[in-house]
Amino acid sequence: MVAVEIDRALAAALAESMSADDVQVVTGDILAQDFPGLIAAAPGPPTTNARLVGNIPYNLSAPILRALVDTQRQAGCFIDATLMLQREVADRIVGRPGSRDYGPLAILVQVAADVERVLALPPGAFRPPPKVRSAVVRLTFRPSPVPIRHPALFDRLVRSLFTQRRKTVLNAVGPITRAVSQLPPRALLERAGLAPDRRPATLELAELARLSEALAGPEPVLE
Numbered sequence: 001m002v003a004v005e006i007d008r009a010l011a012a013a014l015a016e017s018m019s020a021d022d023v024q025v026v027t028g029d030i031l032a033q034d035f036p037g038l039i040a041a042a043p044g045p046p047t048t049n050a051r052l053v054g055n056i057p058y059n060l061s062a063p064i065l066r067a068l069v070d071t072q073r074q075a076g077c078f079i080d081a082t083l084m085l086q087r088e089v090a091d092r093i094v095g096r097p098g099s100r101d102y103g104p105l106a107i108l109v110q111v112a113a114d115v116e117r118v119l120a121l122p123p124g125a126f127r128p129p130p131k132v133r134s135a136v137v138r139l140t141f142r143p144s145p146v147p148i149r150h151p152a153l154f155d156r157l158v159r160s161l162f163t164q165r166r167k168t169v170l171n172a173v174g175p176i177t178r179a180v181s182q183l184p185p186r187a188l189l190e191r192a193g194l195a196p197d198r199r200p201a202t203l204e205l206a207e208l209a210r211l212s213e214a215l216a217g218p219e220p221v222l223e
Contacts, residue, residue: 001023001042002023004026005026026038030064049079050078052081054082058089062089065109072113078141081141082139084134084135087135091135094115094137098201102201112139112141114139116138117137120135121136149213149216157208165200169195173188173189181217192214194210194211
């Protein structure tokens with residue numbers, strides 16, 4: 001087991017209460033950690049079945065999730081992650097197409113993992129009670145269910161579309177199309193097989209992948 005804690009006093013207390021043979025306590029920011037390196041240096045025999053469990057700082061949920069998914073894409077070092085989050089963030093992670101919670105965070109995570117809400121926690125479950133509600137979600141990692149040749153372009157496309165989620169896809173796709181493609185937006189949508197009057201929040205993962213593929217075109221894309 002490797003425990004990462006940014007608070008020096010808490011990390012020291014944790015280290016004192018644990019056996020050095022079983023637990024390695026790392027004092028530091030989780031966003032500054034090399035996940036594969038931590039796993040390789042963990043006490044005990046080498047493992048290819050690492051599991052991540054965390055109570056995530058609520059104001060850093062999105063950056064931590066992005067770092068986790070990026071690491072998983074590159075190294076494939078986790079089988080799953082069980083995370084406590086602010087309930088509104090959990091809603092965004094499990095959001096489905098057509099819902100108000102569906103957006104870049106749901107798409108980012110669902111490309112890499114099957115997601116389920118494990119439980120919800122009221123403020124009264126903690127002492128002292130926080131001002132927000134909490135939830136626990138489990139991410140079971142797996143390969144992407146759709147082919148994505150250019151992950152960086154796909155992520156850029158998704159972020160661009162959802163900054164204009166109230167517009168039609170035809171209008172929302174305009175800025176990124178003009179930036180990276182020679183095709184006009186309507187021709188791009190025709191290539192992807194998407195109706196121009198759709199809204200970004202209605203697009204399924206497979207449809208977003210087709211749009212990203214059409215945007216990339218036949219030639220390699222500089223990401």
